[in-house]
Amino acid sequence: MGIPKWTIKGIVDDFDECGCCGRRGLKRTVALMPLDADGNEDGTAEDVVYYGTSCAATALGRTQGKVTDTARAAQAERDAYARRIISIYAPVEFAHVRDKARVYYRRNQHQRDTGVKATEVVAKLLAEARATLADTTTGPARPSRIEDFRRYLVILTSDRRIHLVRRVPRDEAKRQEQDTAAQRRADEIRGSVLVVAALDAEAAREVAHADDLTREWNTRAWQAAHVGSHTT
Incomplete structure (x- = not known):
């Protein structure tokens, strides 16, 4: 089985034209991000395309129902994870390094004494979570502060x-x-x-x-x- 060319980012109702076949007046479209040869996301928000569910199903080799369900679930799961990360770590973003490390390592004990720097990981997690909720490829930016x-x-x-x-x-x-x-x-x-x-x-x-x-x-x-x- 070949490496897929697309990954589902979510499903939207504010793009009513299929970027594949050009059909207009669609109730919803699926946001697809291109993948590179290794199966990693290959682009930014500007590279996302919006296909009708039928064209998205063809591009992904799945049924329309499966594509729709997967799109909704993917978006919900991604946003939920981002909200959890921000709710836990944003309050300690500017805390003393010691307190920030204690909060991180208590939740990730397996990384203690491994050389992982809690301050760097927390900063990266927060940046990624905020980027997820600021991503407008599947709708308006979501609360993140x-x-x-x-x-x-x-x-x-x-x-x-x-x-x-x-x-x-x-x-x-x-x-x-x-x-x-x-x-x-x-x-x-x-x-x-x-x-x-x-x-x-x-x-x-x-x-x-x-x-x-x-x-x-x-x-x-x-x-x-x-x-x-x-x-x-």
């Missing part, structure tokens, strides 16, 4: 498993009502309640499961980004 973080209430079970994640409401009365209900539920299951900041609920789960130092920097970054603001 600490200022875009939202607070999430997390209830943990007694063995530190996630029981519930809920977005903290903006309204003060609703927030207090949520706090009371969450604490009552936590008491019932002998668990605990955390409030963390993240780009989405799945990333909030990552922060909640992280170590105390990561959550400390998470809270500190949230507070610094929202000084004088009542936004949640």
Whole structure:
């Protein structure tokens, strides 16, 4: 089997013309990035082409349904990973080297004492994650700043498993009502309640499961980004 010529970047609805056959008025098109002879991406956003699902299926040797499902899943997975990386590491981006290293190595213990420099890896991970969310080949740029973080209430079970994640409401009365209900539920299951900041609920789960130092920097970054603001 030969090396594929394209990889799926996502699926969009703002390009209604197929870049292969020229058909117009399409409901959606598939964003395809060219690959080199080794199967690596060979280009930038300017090199992405937009094919209708039928032409994309032919180019990839798959069914239309498979191409559509793969495109949606690829985009969702890529964005979700980027949001998790930013939610974990953006708060320590300008932290002391020691704290940044502690946060990184606690999540990547297998790289400790291997010569991997945590500061360099964190900078690279953040750059790649921000580039992913800034990539407009599959739609508008997505939120990627600490200022875009939202607070999430997390209830943990007694063995530190996630029981519930809920977005903290903006309204003060609703927030207090949520706090009371969450604490009552936590008491019932002998668990605990955390409030963390993240780009989405799945990333909030990552922060909640992280170590105390990561959550400390998470809270500190949230507070610094929202000084004088009542936004949640």
